[in-house]
Amino acid sequence: xxxxxxxxxxxxxxWEIAPVTAELNSKRFFKAEAPKIVVKTVxxxxxxxxxxxxxxxxxxxTIDDIEISEKTVLLLPGADTWADTKHDAIIQKASAxxxxxxxxxxxxxxxxxxxxxxxxxxRPHTSNGKGFLEMFCTPETYSGQKYYVDQPAVRDGNLITxxxxxxxxxxxxxLEKLGVFSPETLDSWYAYFTTGKPExxxxxxxxxxxxx
Numbered sequence: 001x002x003x004x005x006x007x008x009x010x011x012x013x014x015w016e017i018a019p020v021t022a023e024l025n026s027k028r029f030f031k032a033e034a035p036k037i038v039v040k041t042v043x044x045x046x047x048x049x050x051x052x053x054x055x056x057x058x059x060x061x062t063i064d065d066i067e068i069s070e071k072t073v074l075l076l077p078g079a080d081t082w083a084d085t086k087h088d089a090i091i092q093k094a095s096a097x098x099x100x101x102x103x104x105x106x107x108x109x110x111x112x113x114x115x116x117x118x119x120x121x122x123r124p125h126t127s128n129g130k131g132f133l134e135m136f137c138t139p140e141t142y143s144g145q146k147y148y149v150d151q152p153a154v155r156d157g158n159l160i161t162x163x164x165x166x167x168x169x170x171x172x173x174x175l176e177k178l179g180v181f182s183p184e185t186l187d188s189w190y191a192y193f194t195t196g197k198p199e200x201x202x203x204x205x206x207x208x209x210x211x212x
Contacts, residue, residue: 001036002178004073005066007090008043013078014053016107016164019193020075020171029189031211034180042066044086052079066093070101078108078164091117098158105174108164112136120144125161126154168193182211
């Protein structure tokens with residue numbers, strides 16, 4: 001079983017995690033032989049967290065509950081509060097996960113936290129722009145400019161990063177890494193939600209029937 005942990009923090013950017021969490025939790029487009037997935041929310045405490053959109057979420061558990069395993073996936077959403085040092089604890093968990101073969105997925109502001117921790121100094125990554133990382137990081141913590149990829153979302157093995165506008169590409173890379181959609185379903189899903197063209201919706205429906 002693969003466990004997806006979504007880290008909750010104040011001012012969490014709701015829309016950035018929505019495309020991927022909706023699909024992973026609902027499993028509505030999963031192929032028949034998809035691995036078993038469970039989605040859990042974690043935070044520093046079990047106190048309610050208020051998102052940027054004003055939604056209140058009660059975490060399922062704390063970061064101490066995160067299992068360090070190659071079958072663990074950690075989603076780090078953007079937020080305006082990543083600069084708070086109290087989030088160092090989840091960055092340490094992310095480091096442990098990457099070291100053991102687990103998957104870490106960061107978007108928007110979360111990429112700054114990873115950059116400041118030195119995660120990007122020797123591996124491909126993206127964010128809201130190379131200048132964005134340089135603005136919020138110091139030369140001592142971030143020196144990976146030559147590894148920066150100017151794309152909405154980038155996967156380097158078990159590290160998946162994205163810009164604030166890369167929620168759908170980020171979701172696509174995560175779904176692809178997990179292997180829960182068939183290739184046909186993933187392609188038509190992404191095409192439909194990025195273009196809105198009805199032919200891709202029907203292709204999506206056909207691919208689901210084919211892979212049930």
